[in-house]
Structures are given as C-alpha cells and as structure tokens.
Amino acid sequence: MLIQLCYASRANFQPTAAGSGVEPTVARILQASRRNNSRVGLGGVLYYRDSCFFQVLEGPEREIQALLIKLRQDDRHTDLKVLSTGRITEREFDKWSMKYTHLDETVNAWLQSKGIKTFDPLAFDAPLAHEFSGVLRSSSEAPEPQGQTGTVPSAQGRSLQRVCLTLVVTLAALAAALWYVFS
Template sequence: MSQPLVRLTYASTATFQSDIKGGIESEVARVLLESRRNNPKANLGGVLHFGNGYFFQCLEGPRDQVNRVYQKISQDTRHRNVQVLSTQSVDQRLFNDWSMKYLPLEENLSRLLKTHGQKAFDPYGLDDTTIDALLYACVNGVDPVAELGQPSADQSDNALTAWWKKLFQRRK
C-alpha cells in the first residue's frame, strides 16, 4: 500500500548575509537548485517562501520522505530556529507541478498577510487559518525564477549561470 500523503510547514530564520544576484538571493537560489534536483527523486513537492529574512516552506509527499528531508533541512546551517508550524495528512497535493516552487515576499502576499494582522512578515506567528491562506496564495502566485528565464545579472559567473539554467526547469 502506498504511504499516506502529508503536508508539513515550517518557519526558520536565514543566517546568511543578503547577496542578491539576478533578482534572487544567491543562497536561496542554491537551496532551490538542491531542492529541484533532489525532490523529484523522493516524490516531494511544495513551496519555499522567503521574505524579511525568514523562510516559510511547505513540503508535500509520502510521510517518510517528508520526515527524512525535513530532518536534513533542519540541520542546514543556512537557517536557524527551524520550527514546525503544521503537519497534516492530505488527500491531494496543493503543489502538484512543483518539486519546489519559489515565491519571494511581494506586494500581494504582503497585502494578504496584512489582512491577517501581520504588518511585517514573521512566519513564526502564523496561525492555521493564515497558513492556509498563504498556501493558497502561493499556489496561484507566479514563481519569478520560473518565469524570468536566464537572469541578465552576473553573466560572467559561469557556475551561477549553470545553476540558473537548471533552476528554470520545471518538474514535468
């Protein structure tokens, strides 16, 4: 029998200094590359949200895989104070087409969070209703990394350019 499908969300605080390349934090780009390389093999999907120095991530997939990858992620030194916000068994995935969708904090998400009482994005304070609202907004949000194509900035950095190319490959 196949394993139950679960959805886990957590909050964490970035430990790296800001270094924006091609419109995205380079550490976040690395995280996305790793996620988009690894997650399809583990049948995992979800969304990664970064804003105000905080991460909010949703992982969806078979329970053991979600637990295994969450354990690995929680040891990662690029963030600290990693706290599970919610875990639930689900019948269906929200992020079907994504091994890891990326959404930065931008205007409409900020607006949504304001309607839930958050002046500045702080994922540790999210209640279940706001988590659900944020996730549904993330489903519909446009991933700028997927849409932009190859970034114009820092073309000289071959390694980074190669990462970008991989980053744009959406899971089929």
C-alpha cells in the same frame, strides 16, 4: 500515505543583493531542492523574505520526515518551527518539485488584510500558515517542465549570458578581421 508539512525558519546568513533575481544562497537552496525533491517524490513551495523562510512540503510521509531531519541540521537557517502537518489525499503543489515566487505586493496586501505589520512566519499559527500557503499556491509561476528540475533566473545568470554573447560577437569580429587580412 501523503502528508503536507508547513514550516518557518530564520535565515542564518547575511542576504546578498541579487538585483531582480533570487538571493544567491536561496537560489542554491532552490536548485538543490528541485533536483533532490523530484528524485524522491516531494514537492511544495518556498517563500523567502525578510530573512525568513516559509515552506510547504508534500509527499510520502517517510520522505518528508527524512527531509525534516536534514532541515533541522542545516546551518543556513535556525529556529525551525513546524507550523502544521497532516495527511492529504492530493497535492496542492503537484506541478512543482519546489515552487518559488516573488509576491511582495501580494504578500503585503495579505499581511495588511490580517493586520500584520511585518513578514514573520514563525508567528503564524496553523490556520494562518494554511491561508498563506493558499496565497503562494495561487501565484502565477509557471509549472516546471516535465522531467526538468527548473532553473532560477538571477541577475548573475543574466550577466553571464551577456558576457558569453559579447565574447561570441568579439570572436566573430576577430575571425572576420583575420579572414580579411589573410585572404
């Protein structure tokens, strides 16, 4: 039996600036989720903003319940509140082991349309959580490639790519100089 569980919680860590990428602790959570979820048939979406998590999990009931136990023990967040849970016949997030998206403008517009001043998913009731889940579902993040756990683009990753490229160019120039000197 498939179920969908939606929960919210508060981050228990100080967010670190990530430039245009994903907050580093959230990036590690996302990468581990993608890797682990695909192994046990889970999927869903994760949204992080204003030190709050909003997550929808979908999959076999036994796996969801086992993950919920782990989530309640995870010291990276606190105040975990299950907003809704129920049986489903098909997944809403079937293309993602764990979807993650930046929707600040979209979320701001949605919050404003509901008369909500700040993002605090712990205050959501089940219907509001389901509606917000729909906002996340309709966002434009591309599905994960088949058989891959996905990667998180981050400022740190882009910086590492630039360093590697600089190193390759420097080594090529050094090799050319050595060839010129010794030939």
